[in-house]
Amino acid sequence: MQIFYFYIFNIFNSIIWVMLSLSSENLKLWVLWIFILAFFVSNTLMFSSNKKNRLLEKTKTIDFFIMTNMFMALAYIWTNGLMPIYYRIILSVFVLSALSLNIYVKNNELKEIHQMKSLLDIKIQEIGELHNITNAINSVLDLERLLDMVLSVTVEVxxxxxxxxxxxxxxxxxxxxxxxxxxxxxxxxxxxxxxxxxxxxxxxxxxxxxxxxxxxxxxxxxxxxxxxxxxxxxxxxxxxxxxxxxxxxxxxxxxxxxxxxxxxxxxxxxxxxxxxxxxxxxxxxxxIDNMKDNYKSTILALSNALDAKDSYTGGHSSQVTKYAIPIAKEMGFEKDFMEMLEYAGLLHDIGKIGIIENILNKKGRLTDEEFSIIKKHPSIGADILGGVAFLSDVVPLVKHHHERWDGNGYPDGLKSTEIPIGARIIAVADTFDAMTSDRPYRKGLPAEVAKNEIERCSGTQFDPDVVKAFLKAYNKGNIRVEQYEAVNRWI
Ligand SMILES: [Fe+2]
Missing domain, CATH: 3.30.450.40 (GAF domain)
Incomplete structure (x- = not known):
């Protein structure tokens, strides 16, 4: 509405200046006539841009408007001596009114800009949250975790x-x-x-x-x-x-x-x-689930291929996996780690594929030389899996599942926390299964005896924390010995 008053003011203003200019032959007043025109045009522009409500255009017009009004004020001072006193008074009122109204309009405009900025800030925040979600979708593979995050963002936004x-x-x-x-x-x-x-x-x-x-x-x-x-x-x-x-x-x-x-x-x-x-x-x-199913099928096929080659270890890999998972759960590991541990359990002895069958399937005790060949299976396994990108985290577990906590294991003689935690867990599960399984020359040990043996070797062969977790899982009944058909040998 204030724009309309401006419009009226400026028409009056312009009429006065025209009267002034016509009543005098002074060139200065003709120059002022140009300012009057600019003044009138700028106000008209502002009025029309207000209708369109285009913020940027309006802001520019208002700046131009203020500028012309300032020119008017200067012109007033410049031609002061040419005017009768009552013209000066009337003009002073008009110019001052115009300038005050300018300030008022400008303030309103600033408020509007501030509101727009607040809206923009909210939009930017929303876009930021959406961008985070897009990033998360590309990086978080666990659907439940991802959905939980997306819903939290929805609540917030x-x-x-x-x-x-x-x-x-x-x-x-x-x-x-x-x-x-x-x-x-x-x-x-x-x-x-x-x-x-x-x-x-x-x-x-x-x-x-x-x-x-x-x-x-x-x-x-x-x-x-x-x-x-x-x-x-x-x-x-x-x-x-x-x-x-x-x-x-x-x-x-x-x-x-x-x-x-x-x-x-x-x-x-x-x-x-x-x-x-x-x-x-x-x-x-x-x-990803479909892809993982395909990977798992491939891993199971590999594991079965090993069982077919080594009649003594048939079923051993899946049994080790069954024992390793409850231990890891007791230790508080999450889904991703479990998945890696499951793959490592199934593949930990895959290197035996590279050991000649008459050593692998030999009945009776192995010679030192034969045993040194057998001891190569963790490294052979790591080499076999080394070229498979999605198993890169599994490789160290396969390579070091025969390391000992005291450093007397193989192939690298790593000790304590140098050994990957997954390998330390597999070592316990592997040994427990080897002890409780039947061999060609003796029956498997009772579960309680094997459990006590694991406990006895805590701190020497095994990580004490892993043994603690094993005992907890065992006492809860989460580790149970189920005899499987194939004969097993502890290597
Ligand atoms: Fe092994």
Missing amino acids: LKVKRVSLFLFDEEKENLILKISKGLEKELFNNLKIPAGQGIIGLVARTGRPLLIKDIEQEMPEFYKPSDKNNEYQDKSFLCVPLKIKSETIGVLSVNDKENKEVFNENDLELLNILSTQIAVAIENANL
Whole structure:
């Protein structure tokens, strides 16, 4: 509105200056006439740019406007002597009013810029969070950890109390609550929604997002008055489908804004971006799972190839793996380590493939020379696996599974913490299985005897911490001896 007053002021201002210039032949007043024109044009521009509400253009026009007004003030002083006193007074009032209004407009403009900057800051923060998610999707391979992180970001960016992610089951009959933030455990466990039912089911069926500001008004068919007492049923919420290519695989839903406001288009846009990222993460995880299954099949094939060659060690590798995993769990290792340990357990004796069969399958005791050949199997195993990129972490475990805590093992005579922790765990599991398995010339030792032997060798052959974890797992019943068919030999 103040722009309109400006406009009126300046018309009057201009009329006075025209009258002045026409009443005098002084050249100075004709120069002023040009300023008047500039003044008038600038105000007109400002008025029209205000209509367009284009911030940048408006700001530039206002700067020009202030400049011309300052020229007017200067011109007033310059021609002071030419005017009668009442003209000077009227002009002073106009110029001062114009300048005050300029300052007022400029202040408003600054406020508007400040507001825009705050909005921009929020947007930049949102983009930053989305960028972090994209990076995480490329670096975090564990889907559960990744989804947990993405949902935390969703809560933060959208300032909501609850977010839930539903995925279709294999039959596509139900939507299962996969992960949630803000839901109580009792609700979280086993929550499933039949496809097509409720708003979640509707979004899954149609594959279209829903922004609901007031469910009672917009979709009364889904609103039950009893829901008023249900703390998990809000009137405003957002639901978007998760899609891989064009197929809907689940639904992402948020509700309960912290500031109690209803959701808007901007929130919907953000949730759409997040849902796309989550769908990419799920697709990546599925691809990685398939890839891992293929790797595992290859590893099992290798392990079976060893069993076929060495009749004494048949089943030994998988048994060692079964003993190693509970030990690692007791030690608090996470999923990635377990996976590596599982591969190492299955492949720890793979080097025996490179040992001639009549030494490997010799009945009776080995000569020193034969034993020195057998002792090469960890290094041969490391060489075989050395060229396989995804097994690079497994190689040191294979190479050092016969090292001893006191440094008297082979092949490198490493001691204590020089030995990779995975290799120290496999050493205990390997020995326990070797002792408890039957040999051609004797029956396997009872589990209790083997356990006591492991305990006795703590601090000499084995890492004391690994032995402690082994004993805990054993006492909990997580390490149980199951006889398997093939005959085993401890090497
Ligand atoms: Fe071995």
